[in-house]
Amino acid sequence: MAATSQVLLLLATALVAGNVRAAESGIHKIPDAPLQALAMTNPHDPVTVDPAILDKGARIFRTKCQKCHGELGDGKGPKAETIEIKPAAFSKPGYLSGRKDGQLYWIIANGSPGTEMPAHGPGTDINFTPDEIWQVITYLRRQFTK
Numbered sequence: 001m002a003a004t005s006q007v008l009l010l011l012a013t014a015l016v017a018g019n020v021r022a023a024e025s026g027i028h029k030i031p032d033a034p035l036q037a038l039a040m041t042n043p044h045d046p047v048t049v050d051p052a053i054l055d056k057g058a059r060i061f062r063t064k065c066q067k068c069h070g071e072l073g074d075g076k077g078p079k080a081e082t083i084e085i086k087p088a089a090f091s092k093p094g095y096l097s098g099r100k101d102g103q104l105y106w107i108i109a110n111g112s113p114g115t116e117m118p119a120h121g122p123g124t125d126i127n128f129t130p131d132e133i134w135q136v137i138t139y140l141r142r143q144f145t146k
Contacts, residue, residue, distance in 0.1 A: 030088075030103075030107070030112070031106075031107065031110075031112055031113060032103075033100075033102055033103045033105075033106035033107070034106070037102045037103070037105060037106035038100050038102040038103060038106075039102055040101060040102035040105055040106075041101055041102070042101040042105075042134050042137055042138060042141075043131075043134055044134055044135065044137075044138040045138075046138050046141035046142040046145075047142075049138055049142070053135055053138060054135075054138060054139055054142060056132070056135045057135035057136045057137070057138050057139030057140075058139050058143070060128070060132055060135060060136050060139075061136055061139050061140070061143075064120070064126065065136065067079045068080050068083065068087040068116075068117075069087045069088065069089075069090060070087075070089075072091055073089065073090035073091040073140070073143060073144035074089045074090075074091050074092070075087040075088055075089035075090075075092075076089075083115075083116050084116075085114065085115045085116070087117070090140050090143075090144040091144040091146060092146075093146040094146070095144075095146075096140060096141060096144060096145045096146075097145060097146075101137055101141075104137050104140070105133055105134070105137060108120050108121065108128070108133050108136060108137070109121030109122075109128070109133055120133070121133065
């Protein structure tokens with residue numbers, strides 16, 4: 001039992017030290033979503049989506065995401081200046097194409113540990129519904145994929 005406690009303490013120390021180093025350097029490793037989340041697929045196709053769904057995603061992005069991620073999805077919103085670990089730049093070539101929908105969903109729902117990106121999913125202070133999260137992802141893919 002003592003060995004297990006020591007291993008857990010070492011793992012926790014390494015995690016905290018890694019987050020501190022990442023914060024100090026401004027580098028942040030995007031958290032990996034669990035396999036179950038990675039298998040999730042967006043019910044809305046960004047290419048053929050109903051414009052009403054796209055409009056809802058855009059409205060949510062403008063009111064909840066743009067202040068950090070920027071109007072252009074470049075991670076340079078007005079609040080980004082005061083954030084130590086900078087927000088994701090969705091418009092960076094390859095950023096969105098290199099991420100599964102389930103990964104994006106999981107980060108939006110659960111936040112990004114070690115950053116100022118809070119959880120937005122059901123039951124959080126922000127309390128997005130699952131469909132609202134998919135609407136935002138659909139908007140991100142349609143608006144910023146390069």
